[in-house]
Amino acid sequence: MNFLRLFVVFSLALSFTGCAYLHSFDSNLPEKVDQWIEEEQYGRALDTLEHVREDNRNYALLMKQKARILSLAAKLEKETIARSRQLVARNEWYNASQLYQEALHKYPDSKALRKAHEDFIEQRQVYLAALETRLLINKGSWLKQNASIYSRVKAAIPHNYRSVDGIRDYESDRQQTTRALVECALTADSADNIDLARQCLLLAERLEPALKQDPRLADTRERIGEAREARLTRYKNRIIDLMAELRQGNSLDNLQRARDRLQSSGQYGSLDDETLELLDNLSKRLQEGINQRMESARYLYSQGKIQQALQIWESLRSIDPGNQQLEAHIDRARRVLEKLKRLQQEGSVISPPGLQN
Numbered sequence: 001m002n003f004l005r006l007f008v009v010f011s012l013a014l015s016f017t018g019c020a021y022l023h024s025f026d027s028n029l030p031e032k033v034d035q036w037i038e039e040e041q042y043g044r045a046l047d048t049l050e051h052v053r054e055d056n057r058n059y060a061l062l063m064k065q066k067a068r069i070l071s072l073a074a075k076l077e078k079e080t081i082a083r084s085r086q087l088v089a090r091n092e093w094y095n096a097s098q099l100y101q102e103a104l105h106k107y108p109d110s111k112a113l114r115k116a117h118e119d120f121i122e123q124r125q126v127y128l129a130a131l132e133t134r135l136l137i138n139k140g141s142w143l144k145q146n147a148s149i150y151s152r153v154k155a156a157i158p159h160n161y162r163s164v165d166g167i168r169d170y171e172s173d174r175q176q177t178t179r180a181l182v183e184c185a186l187t188a189d190s191a192d193n194i195d196l197a198r199q200c201l202l203l204a205e206r207l208e209p210a211l212k213q214d215p216r217l218a219d220t221r222e223r224i225g226e227a228r229e230a231r232l233t234r235y236k237n238r239i240i241d242l243m244a245e246l247r248q249g250n251s252l253d254n255l256q257r258a259r260d261r262l263q264s265s266g267q268y269g270s271l272d273d274e275t276l277e278l279l280d281n282l283s284k285r286l287q288e289g290i291n292q293r294m295e296s297a298r299y300l301y302s303q304g305k306i307q308q309a310l311q312i313w314e315s316l317r318s319i320d321p322g323n324q325q326l327e328a329h330i331d332r333a334r335r336v337l338e339k340l341k342r343l344q345q346e347g348s349v350i351s352p353p354g355l356q357n
Contacts, residue, residue, distance in 0.1 A: 030058050033065045042073040042107045076103055077112045084120060093124055133196070136184060140177050140203040146170070147207075178207045182217070189220040194227040232268055232275065235261075239278045243285060250289030255319050258286040290320050297329070306333050306340070 029048070036045040049066045052059060080103040087096035100117045107113060150170050157164070181204035188197035197220055205211045239261055245254050265271065265279055297312035310333040316326055 029056075030061050030065065033062065033069075037065070037069060037072065040072075040076070040106045042069050042076065043109055045069050046073070046109070073107050073110065076107055077110055080113060081116045084116070088120070088123065091127075093127070096120060097124075133184060133200075136177065136180055137199060137203060139173070140181055140207060143170070143174050143177055144203065144206050147174075174207055178204050178211070181207070182211065182214075185217065185220055189223060194224060198224045198228070228268070232271075235264075235268070236275055236278060239282055243278075243282060246285050246289060250292050252293075252315050252319070255286060255289045255293075255316075258282055258289070259319050262286070286319075290316060290323075294326065294329075301329075301333065306337050309333055310337065 029052070033045050033049070036042070046066065046069055049062055049069075052062050056062065080099055084096040084099050087093070087099065097120070100113065100120060103113050104110070104117065150167055153164065153167060181200045184200035185197045185204060188194070188200060201211075201217065201220060201224065211217065242254065242257055242261060246258065262279060262283055265275075268275075271279070293312055293316060297309040300306075300312070301309035310330065313326055313330045313333065316323070317330075320326060
């Protein structure tokens with residue numbers, strides 16, 4: 001039995017490394033190497049050439065072939081890694097994986113390819129974990145949205161609602177998802193990902209209000225509260241700085257940032273009186289800035305500078321997208337410019353009309 005095992009081990013070794021050693025003595029080795037190069041079997045060719053002795057009559061030719069193979073292998077490494085990164089950037093993970101597999105089949109001993117492939121696997125795991133978390137949060141949100149509907153079903157048949165398959169499935173999903181969200185919150189907290197911890201915990205508590213008293217989550221809840229207060233303080237300071245900048249001038253950048261600050265306030269939930277007052281002042285200052293730029297454009301329009309006025313009005317669209325007066329100004333200016341262009345092509349001269357109130 002021991003002899004048989006030794007024979008099997010020897011046979012396997014011979015089949016992998018032994019073949020390369022035996023090929024190194026082939027009289028037609030240069031032809032074989034050329035064939036391997038054509039097939040891009042760089043690993044096989046290099047393994048064989050490692051065993052070539054200096055007294056081989058084709059030694060010089062084989063070493064030239066080896067240098068060429070190393071150059072081609074380096075090119076393969078560089079192109080594979082670059083192409084794989086492009087595929088990953090487009091979320092084409094399967095294609096990137098296939099590309100690495102093909103390259104490693106051609107050049108299995110490449111340290112660069114193996115390291116890049118390991119990094120790719122790790123990056124893919126992070127990506128998949130993020131998708132799984134998003135699916136969990138989406139499922140929790142869906143369960144919360146439908147809670148009132150299932151409550152109505154229960155109220156309609158209070159004595160036998162457990163016999164309804166849909167309700168049983170809903171309750172099972174709710175319990176499992178709540179546990180998963182709690183685990184998500186704890187894991188994210190331990191990884192210092194407080195935003196994710198807050199999102200998962202808040203959703204879990206909405207699915208199961210009793211969790212608000214769960215002592216296991218006390219530390220996580222405290223860290224979430226501290227992080228929220230710190231973020232809110234930074235948010236207030238940014239508003240104060242922005243208000244100071246707006247007093248110096250109503251640039252498009254300042255107005256856009258003011259709008260962004262106002263929109264982002266929703267992520268904090270309930271706000272204290274100080275923050276609400278800051279937001280109210282910022283909203284008023286934003287509207288003043290918009291009105292000021294609107295009027296400057298109206299003045300340019302009245303002076304016949306239609307294109308300059310149109311540029312200002314169009315720049316305000318992203319800041320005040322629901323402004324019907326702004327849209328009316330843009331539409332009128334475009335029609336005037338089109339008419340002026342036609343008249344210019346016809347050789348006529350016309351003075352641009354003034355802007356009506």
